[in-house]
Amino acid sequence: MMSEDSVHPLGRFLREGMIPHIWCEGCGNGIILNCFGRALGESEFDLNKIVVVSGIGCIGRLSGYTNTDSYHTTHGRPIAFATGAKLANPELKVVVISGDGDLFAIGGNHFIHAARRNIDIQVICANNFNYGMTGGQYGPTTPLEAWTTTTPYGNIEHPFNLVHLAAASGAVYVARWTTLHVRRLTESIKKALQKEGFSFIEVITPCPEIYGRRNKMGTGIDMMNWFKKASEVQHNYDPAKAGITPERIIVGEFVDIEKPTYGRLLREIIAKVQKGRG
Amino acid sequence: MTEKNKAILTGIHFMDGDTACAEGALAAGCRFFAGYPITPATEIAERMARRLPQVGGIYIQMEDELGSIAAVIGASYAGVKAMTATSGPGFSLMQENIGLAFMTEAPCVIVDIMRGGPSTGQPTMPSQQDVMQAKWGSHGDYEMISLAPSSVQEMFDLTIEAFNLAETYRTPVTVLADAIVGHMYERVKIPADEAIRIVNRKKPGVPPEKYAPFQPDNDLVPPMACFGEGYRFYATGLTHDESGKPRTSSAKAQQKLVQRLCDKIRKNAEKIVKIQEVMLEDAEVAVVAYGISSRAALSAVRKAREAGIKAGLLRLVTLWPFPDWHVSRIAKQTDAIIVPEMNYGQIVREVERAAKETPVIFLPKLGEEPHRPLEILDTIRRAK
Numbered sequence: 001m002m003s004e005d006s007v008h009p010l011g012r013f014l015r016e017g018m019i020p021h022i023w024c025e026g027c028g029n030g031i032i033l034n035c036f037g038r039a040l041g042e043s044e045f046d047l048n049k050i051v052v053v054s055g056i057g058c059i060g061r062l063s064g065y066t067n068t069d070s071y072h073t074t075h076g077r078p079i080a081f082a083t084g085a086k087l088a089n090p091e092l093k094v095v096v097i098s099g100d101g102d103l104f105a106i107g108g109n110h111f112i113h114a115a116r117r118n119i120d121i122q123v124i125c126a127n128n129f130n131y132g133m134t135g136g137q138y139g140p141t142t143p144l145e146a147w148t149t150t151t152p153y154g155n156i157e158h159p160f161n162l163v164h165l166a167a168a169s170g171a172v173y174v175a176r177w178t179t180l181h182v183r184r185l186t187e188s189i190k191k192a193l194q195k196e197g198f199s200f201i202e203v204i205t206p207c208p209e210i211y212g213r214r215n216k217m218g219t220g221i222d223m224m225n226w227f228k229k230a231s232e233v234q235h236n237y238d239p240a241k242a243g244i245t246p247e248r249i250i251v252g253e254f255v256d257i258e259k260p261t262y263g264r265l266l267r268e269i270i271a272k273v274q275k276g277r278g
Numbered sequence: 279m280t281e282k283n284k285a286i287l288t289g290i291h292f293m294d295g296d297t298a299c300a301e302g303a304l305a306a307g308c309r310f311f312a313g314y315p316i317t318p319a320t321e322i323a324e325r326m327a328r329r330l331p332q333v334g335g336i337y338i339q340m341e342d343e344l345g346s347i348a349a350v351i352g353a354s355y356a357g358v359k360a361m362t363a364t365s366g367p368g369f370s371l372m373q374e375n376i377g378l379a380f381m382t383e384a385p386c387v388i389v390d391i392m393r394g395g396p397s398t399g400q401p402t403m404p405s406q407q408d409v410m411q412a413k414w415g416s417h418g419d420y421e422m423i424s425l426a427p428s429s430v431q432e433m434f435d436l437t438i439e440a441f442n443l444a445e446t447y448r449t450p451v452t453v454l455a456d457a458i459v460g461h462m463y464e465r466v467k468i469p470a471d472e473a474i475r476i477v478n479r480k481k482p483g484v485p486p487e488k489y490a491p492f493q494p495d496n497d498l499v500p501p502m503a504c505f506g507e508g509y510r511f512y513a514t515g516l517t518h519d520e521s522g523k524p525r526t527s528s529a530k531a532q533q534k535l536v537q538r539l540c541d542k543i544r545k546n547a548e549k550i551v552k553i554q555e556v557m558l559e560d561a562e563v564a565v566v567a568y569g570i571s572s573r574a575a576l577s578a579v580r581k582a583r584e585a586g587i588k589a590g591l592l593r594l595v596t597l598w599p600f601p602d603w604h605v606s607r608i609a610k611q612t613d614a615i616i617v618p619e620m621n622y623g624q625i626v627r628e629v630e631r632a633a634k635e636t637p638v639i640f641l642p643k644l645g646e647e648p649h650r651p652l653e654i655l656d657t658i659r660r661a662k
Binding site for chain 2: 015017047048049063064067070071072073074077082086087110113262270273276
């Protein structure tokens with residue numbers, strides 16, 4: 001029993017040589033890594049067939065921490081990289097875990113097109129409302145009027161509603177959770193991993209050191225209390241109406257549909273062409 | 279032409295350079311293409327879209343060139359030989375992840391059918407204006423391998439060679455063709471399957487627990503595990519050590535990695551470089567040329583010989599790594615070197631550097647027309 005106690009429950013999902021991680025105190029990225037590890041543990045996947053892909057930013061380091069095949073791309077390109085890997089070897093389960101700036105500013109085009117094509121990859125976005133790694137600049141999800149180092153007079157850009165964008169772009173599974181919802185988030189990741197097609201999970205995560213501090217949001221715990229107070233579980237809610245406000249964060253599953261994937265349609269064409277009927 | 283799901287269309291064909299390039303890729307074992315339409319490279323994508331499904335391969339048209347090269351690197355890491363094809367503007371967009379391909383040592387082939395620039399320039403007109411972009415386009419230090427076909431046959435042959443070099447050295451390789459070579463039709467001989475030399479990347483010889491993804495062998499090239507093979511490795515665009523672990527503030531790690539990435543090409547330059555020498559033995563004037571310009575140069579050299587002038591041609595099949603030692607050798611035995619190229623001065627700088635004291639005469643050409651043999655001949659006469 002003693003020896004079992006000394007083993008980290010997620011040990012087999014972590015690449016030990018890479019720990020400790022780089023994340024700040026109060027950051028929610030560790031919770032996302034934890035939920036992802038648990039979701040893998042509670043699913044029946046062969047870990048040798050999992051590929052974790054990330055882009056640039058704090059959460060981008062996550063691919064280094066998972067004991068799977070993993071790849072850390074340039075800024076904004078994890079979805080395009082994942083598209084190539086998944087199509088080249090359909091046996092792989094390719095998961096993209098990256099941030100709001102990486103996936104929706106510099107990488108926004110790849111996101112909408114991979115969703116439109118219904119590439120069979122799972123995308124998890126850590127949304128912390130700013131570019132944390134470069135010291136807290138505003139990004140595509142920064143709320144109006146928020147303070148960042150590049151909005152010294154308050155943000156005048158309207159933020160993306162990511163679940164609405166994902167649904168409109170064609171994702172077959174769309175959910176939003178906060179890092180407070182560890183059990184539901186884990187279940188949601190498990191469901192997305194089982195799903196064939198482009199799935200998207202937005203995870204609202206606290207960035208107390210960089211974003212929270214400038215916006216007087218307190219510690220990581222204070223930000224989690226904000227999530228607790230503001231979040232409302234509403235499955236099948238209209239994603240168009242699920243924009244995030246300080247008072248209200250609608251969480252839950254917004255989309256869960258079936259649609260043929262690009263890979264499946266392409267393999268059907270290949271089979272047809274090879275039989276000489278193309 | 280019968281296609282019938284064959285990867286290698288052995289026989290004699292009449293085809294354009296872009297099509298021959300696509301057929302060369304298939305013959306080399308390429309089974310993944312990601313690209314974005316762009317003149318004058320679109321025919322490569324069109325051919326691949328038709329042919330890849332016939333041989334069980336994947337074609338995807340991406341949203342832009344940033345995504346195209348990223349998908350190619352992803353496919354390469356998933357264990358499939360992969361390529362993209364583009365022209366100047368798209369090649370510029372790809373520079374970002376060409377750097378990533380160097381840093382993570384992803385074998386892949388990038389074909390650039392050069393058109394007139396800068397910017398949108400002259401989309402349907404030929405140029406050789408991306409020669410320096412191929413060499414220096416991405417940030418940081420790296421060594422690109424670039425091949426310059428001068429005929430449709432070479433579009434086929436050198437695309438195979440590009441894949442073989444990419445697989446041998448775990449590195450991106452560019453095929454730098456001009457729009458004339460890409461679009462013109464010529465006779466192409468596609469050999470029998472067994473006559474085509476194919477190289478595949480080295481695989482790890484150690485079990486996963488002992489595998490370090492960036493630990494090189496004596497040839498400076500690390501064996502490559504791919505996704506799904508049980509090695510569970512990590513690759514990053516950050517500076518890393520042999521285990522793949524990021525080393526973002528160690529000068530030693532940066533020096534060790536970047537030097538090896540460059541040296542694996544530099545130290546093998548003599549093995550990589552291909553040139554063609556024509557009538558250089560006793561030449562007093564040499565023309566150094568590549569791509570379409572080398573054909574006008576060959577014609578000019580022959581005409582010069584007919585007129586009793588001792589002229590010869592050094593044709594650069596490999597542009598990068600630059601064959602300094604060949605140019606220096608030719609320079610020592612000649613009185614002058616002439617460099618015709620379809621730009622306003624790119625390879626000529628390398629020739630000048632390698633030629634040292636020997637005078638170098640530059641013949642630039644911008645716009646629609648390639649060099650005419652007679653204008654190169656006139657220059658040969660003047661150089662004598």
